[in-house]
Amino acid sequence: MATFSLAWKSLLNRRFTAMLTVVSIALSVTLLVGVERLRTEARTSFANTLSGTDLIVGARSGPVQLLLYTVFRIGDATNNISWKSYQEIAAHPKVAWSVPISLGDSHRGFRVLGTTTAYFDRYRYARDRQLVIAQGQRFADLYDAVIGAEVAEKLGYKIGDPIVVAHGASDVSFARHDDKPFRVVGILTRTGTPVDRTVHVSLEAIEAIHVDWQSGAPIPGVSISAEQTRAMDLTPKVITAALFGLKSKVATFQVQRFINEYPQEALSAILPGVALSQLWDLIGIAENALLIVSAFVVVVGLFGMLTTLLTSLNERRREMAILRSVGARPGHVFALIMGEAGFLTLFGVLLGLALLYLLLLAGQPIIESRFGIFITIDGLSPYEWILLVAVVGAGFLVGGIPSYRAYKLSLADGLSVRV
Structure with missing residues (x-):
């Protein structure tokens, strides 16, 4: 204990350089654990984008591509599904519910999704959480629109505001359906999913504007007004995809095979969870690279501590000699330097954790509103504990280098005068 007390007093005597070393290690730990926390929460948020849907059905394509354009609104479908085929599949005895989806239009950079009111009942996210309309109501009239929270925030929309849908992903003047404007009737609560960035209208509305x-x-020379379309048959001819819920999980692969072998059209039925895992494997390389960079930052911080201890050690050779002269054994000198390295590492880790939680408290609402990722502020996970133990172990390992050097210093070398 006397050795550690001496190590503590030695650090206090060099408090400025010691504090700089502690701050360097603290920032490294904050970055390392912070990246791990963000990585874990991002993966959880990613996996919770769609919940409770057993199958996603679209035109024949790869699972990841089908998932991207139906759930994440990224890219476009290779083909459409006929309304007749959709109805036949929806009528399968093992299908409990279905939600048709029509994509292809946009509004000022946000995707427009045509669907039915069943979408608001059946779409689930974040482990079976249901969509909630914060303001207004669901679409009821032909030209009603329900917008996501981010659409309302970014464009400053409120209930009753008119919006004009554009054909395709580019919102250019010649592609706008400005003769058939919509009216905002509902604004959804924030979900942290692509729903926040989507304008929802009815399938009949998609047919009406086209x-x-x-x-x-x-069509040259043809102009049908918004009111004229109300009297027309607006039953969809095609849709982009559909979400299906089954009466039994056991029937999932049976219905999937039925759809994949559907004779009338080339269709694909995918399991959302499997496709999400495949997609995460593709983009997981970036998160691993970021974690590796954070680990190297920790290494740099520890090498900064090593440099500080080695530099000060050369200046403290006479101090070590005096300690030896009053009876300190080489092991005491070794323990003194190891104690200093241990204090620096432990205080750096503790300060890093404190800084991390302060940043999480301050940044949690910002991250959720900007990126749709909810960061939970709770205790450290087992993996985070492993990271911290690894940092502490590395700190003691690095501290062993100057400690061994001090151990080897002889009394005569410490007292000799160099010219």
């Missing part, structure tokens, strides 16, 4: 369009362009 009645006088063909092959992605207005």
Whole structure:
């Protein structure tokens, strides 16, 4: 204990350089554990984007591509599904519910999704959480629109505001359906999913705005007003994809095979959880690279401590000699330097954790509102404990280098005068 007390007093005597070393290690620990926490929460948020859906059905394509455009609104479908085929699959005796989806239009950079009111009942996220309308109501009229929280925030929309949908992903003047404007009737609560960045309208509305369009362009000389379309048959001819819930999980692979072998069209039925895992494997390389960079930052911080101890050790050779002269054994000198390294590492880790939780408290609402990732502020996970133990162990290992050097210093070398 006397050795550690002496090590503590020695650090207090060099408090400025010691504090700089502690801060360097603390920042490294904050970055390392912070990246791990963000990585874990991002993965959880990613996995919770869609919940409670057994199958996603679309035109024949790869699972990841189908997942990207149906759930994440990224990319476009290779083909559509006929309304007849959708109805036949929805009528399968093992299907409990279905939600059709029509994509392809946009509004000022945000995707427009045509669907039915069943979407608000059946779509689940974050382990079976249901969509909630914060303001207004669901769409009821042909030209009603329900917008996500981010759409409302970024564009400053409120209930009753008009919006104009554009054909395709580019919102250019010649592609706008400005003769058939929509009206915002509902704003969804924030979900942290692509729903926040989506404008929801009815399938009939998608048909209505395209009645006088063909092959992605207005039909020359044909103009059908918004009111005229109300009297028309707006039953969809095609949809982009559909979400399906089954009566039994046991029937999942049976229904999936039925859809994949559907004779009338080339269709694909995917399991969302499996496709999410495949997608995460593709993008997980970036998170691992970031974690590796954070680990190297910790290494740099520890090498900073090593440099500080080695530099001060050369200046403290006479101090070590005096300790030896009053009876300190080489082991005491070794323990003194190891004690200093231990104090620096432990205080750096503790300060890093304190800084991390302060940043989480301050940044939690910002991260949730900007990126849709909810960061839980709770105790350290087992893996985070492993990281911290590894940092402490590395600190003691690095501290062993100057400690061994001090151990080898002889009394005569410490007292000799160099010219």
